[in-house]
Amino acid sequence: MLCCVTVDGTAGLALVNRLSVGILLDLAGREATGMDEDYIAFRGNLQQLLEKVEKGEMIPKLQASHAPPCKFWTAFMVVNGIRHMAPVIHGPVGCTYGVASAYKLTSCEYRGVPLEPTSCTALGETNIVYGGEGKLVEAVKEAEARYHPELIVILSCCCSGIIGDDVETIAEEAEKSVNAKVIAIHSEGFGGDFRSGFEDAFRVIMDLMEPPRQKRQKTINILGARVGPTYTEWREDLDEIIRLVNAIGVDINAVLCGGCTLEEIRRAREVELNASWCYDWGQKLGDLMQKRYGIAYSRTGQPYGLRATEEWIMGVARPLGLEKKAREVIQKETDGVKEEAESLRRNLNDKTALIEVAEFPGPIRALSIARMVEEFGARPVVINIHPYTIKERMPSIKFLLETGQNPEVVLTKGIFSLGTFRSSWQTEFQLEELVTEYNNAIFFGTPMRQPGIPQVNLTTRTGYPHYGYPGIVNLARLVESAVVNAGRPRSKLFRRVLYGDRQS
Amino acid sequence: MSTTGKFVTATAEKCHDPYLRCALYGAAQAALGISGCCVLSYAPQGCNMLVSSAFGWQDADYTETLTLCTKLCENEIVHGGEELLTRTILEAQEFNVPIVFVLSSCGPEIVGDDIVAVCEDVRSQVNFDVVPIQCAGFRGSQYDGSDIALDVLLKKLIVDRGQKIAKSVCLIAPYANANPTWMGDLEWVKGVLSRMGVEVTATITHQTALSDFARVSASEASLVLSHDCGHKAAGYLASEFGVEQLCQDIPLPVGFTNTRRWLRELGERFGVGEVADKLANEGEKMVVEVCRRKGLEQFFMHRAPVAIVADATVGIPLVHFISEDLEMVPQLICLRSSQEVARRVLEKELKELNLAPRVIYGADVYQSKVALADLKPEIVFGSNIEKHAVEELDIPFVFLLVSPTTRFRIINREYFGYTGMLNIIEFIQNDWRDKYRSRQREYKARW
Amino acid sequence: MRQIAIYGKGGIGKSTIASNLCIALQQRVLKVMQVGCDPKRDSTRTLTGGQLIPTVLETYREHLRMGRDEYAIALEDIVFVGHQGVYCVESGGPEPGVGCAGRGVLTAINILRDLKAFDTYSVDVVVYDVLGDVVCGGFAQPIRQGYAREIYLICSGGFMSLYAANNIAKAIRRLSRRGETGLAGVICNSIGQDSFEKEVLSDFAGRLGTKLVHFVPHSPVIQACEVESQTVLEHSPQSAEAGVFRELAEKVINNDSPVIPTPLEELSELEALYRRHLKA
Secondary structure: OOOOOOOOOOHHHHHOOOOOHHHHHHHHHHHHHOOOHHHEEEEEEHHHHHHHHHOOOOOOOOOOOOOOOOHHHHHHHHHOOEOOEEEEEEOOHHHHHHHHHHHHHHHHHHOOOOOOOOEEOOOOHHHHHHOOHHHHHHHHHHHHHHHOOOEEEEEEOHHHHHHOOOHHHHHHHHHOOOOOEEEEEOOOHHHOOHHHHHHHHHHHHHOOOOOOOOOOOOEEEEEOOOOOOOOOOOHHHHHHHHHHHHHOOOEEEEEEOOOEOHHHHHOHHHOOEEEEOOHHHHHHHHHHHHHHHOOEEEOOOOOOHHHHHHHHHHHHHOOOOOHHHHHHHHHHHHHHOHHHHHHHHHHHOOOEEEEOOOOOOOHHHHHHHHHHHHHOOOEEEEEOOOHHHHHHOHHHHHHHHHOOOOOEEEEEHHHHOOOOOOHHHHHHHHHHHHHOOOOOEEEEEOOOOOOOOOEEEOOOOOOOOOOHHHHHHHHHHHHHHHHHOOOOOOOHHHHHHHHOOOOO | OOOOOOEEEOOOOOOEOOOOOEHHHHHHHHHHOEOOOEEEEEOOOOHHHHHHHHHHHOOOOOOOOEEEEOOOOHHHHHHOOHHHHHHHHHHHHHHOOOEEEEEEOHHHHHHOOOHHHHHHHHHHHOOOEEEEEEOOHHHOEHHHHHHHHHHHHHHHHOOOOOOOOOOEEEEEOOOOOOOOOOHHHHHHHHHHHHHOOOEEEEEEOOOEOHHHHHHHHHOOEEEEOOOOOOHHHHHHHHHHHOOEEEOOOOOOOEOHHHHHHHHHHHHHHOOOHHHHHHHHHHHHHHHHHHHHHHOOOOOOOOOOEEEEEEOHHHHHHHHHHHHHHOOOEEEEEEEOOOOHHHHHHHHHHHHHHOOOOEEEEOOOHHHHHHHHHHHOOOEEEEOHHHHHHOOOOOOOEEEEOOOOOOOOOOOOOOOOHHHHHHHHHHHHHHHHHHHHOOOOOOOOOOO | OEEEEEEEOOOOOHHHHHHHHHHHHHOOOOOEEEEEEOOOOOOOHHHOOOOOOOOHHHHHHHHHHOOOOHHHOOHHHOOEEOHHHOEEEEOOOOOOOOOOHHHHHHHHHHHHHHOOHHHHOOOOEEEEEEOOOOOOHHHHHHHOOOOOOEEEEEEOOOHHHHHHHHHHHHHHHHHHOOOOOEEEEEEEEOOOOHHHHHHHHHHHHHHHOOOEEEEEOOOHHHHHHHHOOOOHHHHOOOOHHHHHHHHHHHHHHHOOOOEOOOOOOOHHHHHHHHHHHHHO
16 A cells, blocks of 8 residues: 555555454454454355445444545546646645545656646635636636636536535636637536546536547547546556557557547547447446447456457447457467466465455456456456445446456445545455365455465555566566565564554 | 845745645644644545655654545535544544644635534543644645644643742744754754753654643743744744743754854853753864865855745844855745744844845745846755746746655754754755766767 | 426416416417426426326436346336326425535436437426525436427515526526527416416516516416316316416417527616616
8 A cells, every 4th residue: 555646655554554443353352252254244145245335334434444535536537637727626725636636646646647737716714605717717728728728617516516606607708708618527426436536527528528520440549547646547558558559550649638639538429339448437438338329349458368368359349340360369369478378377276366456556457367267277266345435436347247247246344334434444354264165266356365275466556567578577577476485474564554553 | 235135925926836835734733743642633535645645744653643534525515514523533433543633725714614522422431531733734834734734732731830940941832944854953953952961851742742732831831943834823833821931032053153042042042051052062063073074065055146935934044144144145035934933033133144135925936936037146055946937038046845756855954053064065955966966878878 | 308497486386387388289289298397396286186196306316226227217207197197207306405406407317318218208308496596416317418498487576586586597697608599488386476477478578588478377277286286287277377378378389489698787786676667
């Protein structure tokens, strides 16, 4: 968790795990009586878990645990991926500086993006009482004068959302007096879960797409990216997707919204097909563009492993009539990683793969990895995928189930504990107990865990992708390392730092 | 050079690219400085990210200090969320903490949820103290939020002893300092006070025990360790308990002159002038010797035109240090805040040093970038925001002294005092050399 | 599709007029929807036989609890078929004294839009019946762009009803500059001072730049219907009062001249206007 996204050096430390004293006491009590199944909160498969969540069961204690960003943060994340965009955040400075330090500055530091504005109306008490619409109009004009953007995005915050400032109308009105295109997103933090921020932002961006002047043959968009500074979006994965797409003779119009331009968005309807970077966030946009503009959408999972990668490529190739070329590419690439695939098969065959990607690099990747390990002969068990995650990612989970993926799932009670949720703290000892139930198991997840079995580190960002064929090489290397180094003791320093001086 | 500088005060611009977070963050900073507390943000989940940042800024330890968030949604805004807040406070009993601070955010404050009443109603049902702090983001910047929280902390937690502890001082707002390891500054202050035989009654707040508050009113004096906030708290202590605020009209102790002046004022007040002089003499001697032995490179400093883009706490004391000791010439000073007290101090400084830089109070990122582009100094003392902002400008050096910074800093290094000077000089020298590092190789080696 | 909003001082009779208007419009073979925008949730009471229908916000709340978003709401759960086929919707809102009723109205109306309620039921006329006074941005939501285009102010001869209407006109002026929204007229719901009311309200409407479009007399029949939770048009279809509402519907349909209102700026002006008629 030290791979933080915040820019304040010390602020990053806030992201390390938190203690729940409650759990400490629980565990101590339980240890005295010998631990049994009572640390398990759920055992079943993904379908069953989904049903429970849908019925309103499995609600984490209060709403006080596991707090990812709000709708405003996620909406901003999407538009942050558009070049020459000036946001006008209709809210106080805190919301604004928050996303500036987390996303904008990190884009500068790590993504080669120049310093772009993160401007706001700096709403104060007076604006709250008397309304902030006038100030907003002026702010849009000032943003134009200061930053010469191609696009101005008005984002509402809690304050403007409650007092009811009409950001959409103001966007329309203000557009008349500036050269930039002006759009507005209702992104008040309380106004929806973090998924809704992505979806609403994409929905609004879709309105920027113009009727196609021409259809561009063998050209696609990649949807659902906001290759900004988040844990789960790796530039290397995107590079691999682009490489594969180009290899079969297909061009990319835009990666929405991972560093795209307004012009690319405008021309997004000229493509033959949309493909997904991350079906979790891209799906809504893909479905909407299909419904509204009749642009086919290749709904495939993440390209983890040979089979999923092949499906991903064919999902693009088939509608474009490029199967032959695609098969050639797949054959050539597969041959190139034969050794690594063999190594994965050797190291995973007949094992139980305990996959836990609760926070990093994300639950959807956990489910993709579950599918991949199955391909190499292991039995996947997904552990501690947070019920909030299931709730907020319902459409993606349903998509997985539709495509026949229904892995075993185990949740331990720690993820329901009160407090700011940091999985490895709250559930570490439960996880350590859980692994003893399985023979011949291998753990996929963060090194912040110390399960005492071979452990595949999914968190390194050493410049290798997980996706596609280089992904196979990389994952084979990580799995091999897990097996080879299984016997080595884990660091006592790390353990004491993470969990204090208590022992399991 | 004229003595009348051009003072540009940030008007209430419509479009603002802020350097500062909001009041909720400042309040969380103040509250999280109390060891073993729980901070409950009555807010949507995004605001909890601010609390997490404050948690990191205070070096809080998750094995003792806890945070909770009510994750407010549409439902609680439309129908009111007092019931959810009550439930969350009750649940916090699980944590077994002595005190829970309830911080309210924009949403509930606009719809009029009464957190004070909720805390009052629930108090009898819980085994800890519940302290509400109304610090919605729209109430102002992080410094305003900090002042709001300090006010609540002092009024709620201080017990009037009526008796003074001889030669004692309480320290205020050490965290409101853009040195990313400001704990070093705090340690230095405590160190010199200890050499002077002055007792620190309490630090408000950093790793503060609740019991420390019992000694605050017994302090003879207070020292505000920030030019950005904390003066209201000091004023309250002065009027309510006769706690005299020291060193309020001079810059914090960075550089020879500032440090000596600051030490001397303390020395005089506590009747240990000799100790103060000794500290200053020894310190200066040490700095001189170290610079001589290590080989201080001063070539690039002499009369270099400089911009300072910082908070007032780092920015104002730097003026004397870099112009007097390092021979640079400040051309531009952009301060993130615009406190009246801080302005007075800076204006006095500029007069004393016969400097007339352009000064922008309450600057935003746009204003500082435009001013930098306009004045084109050679050196910027700032953060990596300025580093990126000036990338396309012909400005050779940005010395990264101020937050935010992406440098990982695990050792606390002060800017105050004598080792502080050396720390700053070391940062400067490294950033200076960095500029000349080869970015690419001319040819490939054969092996 | 015509979108009409009814505003006016609290207790002036907005819901009564709205419901009767809806029935009258429906009887002209139009598909009509009445949207109650008030946490009291009783706007459509006379269209549903006195039953209070589940509100949009209530249903939404339940969905949120279950972890679903607004798009998971089925229209059948929030749109109800009332008497004579008038579609009935109640926004709902918080208990008095807590939360944010304005935000509630705003949210409920956005949900209707996002779920495409009007298209789905091929509605010809939507009538928004909005809480007493415009107090914050949320209550102005029904007259924002994309929603109600024609706004009627309900007044009586009581001075405060003019005062409220004038304030609402100020809000309409602000919003109508932007879009196609406008003030369509003043409707009098009489308190029994017929000639005085007609005079003062005609004058007042004229000052606003519009007309007194209709006069609903003070009548025991209407009150009786109210108690029976029925519209006049159903309870006493043959009555003169029923005719009044049919006429209103006729006028509303033919009214094609919403204007940007010109409200009186000062309270003293309004007082003077009222005083003048009082003396006469």
